[in-house]
Amino acid sequence: MFFNTMSSHFIIIFGFSLVFASFVNGVYEDDVNFDQNYVPLWANNHITRLYNGTEVQLLLDQSSGTGFRSISDYGSGRFGMRMKLPDKNTSGIVTSFYLTSAPVGSQPGNHDELDFEFIGSSTLLQTNVFADDSGGREERYQLWFDPRKDFHLYEILWNQYLVVFYVDGVPVRVFKNYKDKGVNYISNPMNIQATIWSAPWAGPVNWKEAPFISSYRRFGIDGCVSQSTSIDPKCLSPGLPWNVQKDLSPREQIMHQEFRKKNVVYDYCLDKARQQHHPECLLPHIPPD
Numbered sequence: 335m336f337f338n339t340m341s342s343h344f345i346i347i348f349g350f351s352l353v354f355a356s357f358v359n360g361v362y363e364d365d366v367n368f369d370q371n372y373v374p375l376w377a378n379n380h381i382t383r384l385y386n387g388t389e390v391q392l393l394l395d396q397s398s399g400t401g402f403r404s405i406s407d408y409g410s411g412r413f414g415m416r417m418k419l420p421d422k423n424t425s426g427i428v429t430s431f432y433l434t435s436a437p438v439g440s441q442p443g444n445h446d447e448l449d450f451e452f453i454g455s456s457t458l459l460q461t462n463v464f465a466d467d468s469g470g471r472e473e474r475y476q477l478w479f480d481p482r483k484d485f486h487l488y489e490i491l492w493n494q495y496l497v498v499f500y501v502d503g504v505p506v507r508v509f510k511n512y513k514d515k516g517v518n519y520i521s522n523p524m525n526i527q528a529t530i531w532s533a534p535w536a537g538p539v540n541w542k543e544a545p546f547i548s549s550y551r552r553f554g555i556d557g558c559v560s561q562s563t564s565i566d567p568k569c570l571s572p573g574l575p576w577n578v579q580k581d582l583s584p585r586e587q588i589m590h591q592e593f594r595k596k597n598v599v600y601d602y603c604l605d606k607a608r609q610q611h612h613p614e615c616l617l618p619h620i621p622p623d
């Protein structure tokens with residue numbers, strides 16, 4: 335009954351966006367309170383909760399940036415966050431949403447990490463993959479929308495078969511598990527983080543335009559909690575919805591190929607200096623089925 339009422343409500347109100355909606359235990363992901371699943375990483379006074387904690391603003395000024403992390407670590411899942419970038423010139427500023435296995439506050443050495451990042455630009459999106467190593471698998475994309483104008487859904491699907499980065503349901507990047515071919519793959523539990531901060535290497539910051547505010551929504555988490563130091567075997571269960579996917583569906587493959595043709599502006603696998611260090615560049619990103 336609850337589901338029926340909720341569904342029809344959202345079909346009427348949100349129409350098309352229902353495609354991206356999901357429920358956990360009968361609660362719409364977007365209705366979950368920030369504090370239920372997340373805690374501040376640093377500079378709590380730069381975090382503003384809105385709409386009963388269903389939206390959070392991260393503020394960067396000359397004194398500090400800020401960020402938050404999930405309370406739990408996860409061993410698989412389809413992690414999604416709605417994000418809106420500062421409507422300013424963000425030269426020198428990094429805005430991110432990512433998963434990481436690095437302990438909070440540590441200088442991470444080799445670790446696992448899956449990143450969405452806007453680096454010194456509000457329109458150029460970067461993704462990166464660390465697989466028990468130091469990463470160096472950057473890709474950059476020109477998006478088909480202005481990420482400063484509205485909230486858009488950024489999702490990371492991660493299971494034992496593959497990682498898929500989605501933007502508004504479009505699979506923009508696939509990283510397959512090629513461990514059997516000697517390629518590193520994600521092997522540690524990760525938590526979810528989001529941050530805004532200034533990085534000297536990302537260009538000069540226009541401090542006259544401060545504060546810079548990035549907004550986040552959707553604090554429900556579709557993931558398998560894994561509190562031990564290695565991935566809990568229950569997170570590999572085929573009974574979990576995000577573990578069913580071993581490859582892109584035919585429809586997703588078409589969307590993926592269209593996106594790759596038009597929107598990729600940098601791919602480490604096409605970078606001669608990089609590709610030699612990454613054996614996965616010689617393997618198909620999407621094997622034919």
Ligand SMILES: *[C@@H]1O[C@H](CO)[C@@H](O)[C@H](O)[C@H]1NC(C)=O
Pocket residue numbers: 366367386387
């Ligand atoms: C506000 O959030 C709390 C905790 O998630 C919830 O119990 C309460 O019903 C919410 N209130 C409104 C008006 O949505």
Ligand SMILES: *[C@@H]1O[C@H](CO)[C@@H](O)[C@H](O)[C@H]1NC(C)=O
Pocket residue numbers: 423424425537538539540
């Ligand atoms: C943004 O700011 C940087 C640094 O001040 C400047 O070099 C750049 O031209 C600006 N970009 C736009 C589009 O105004």
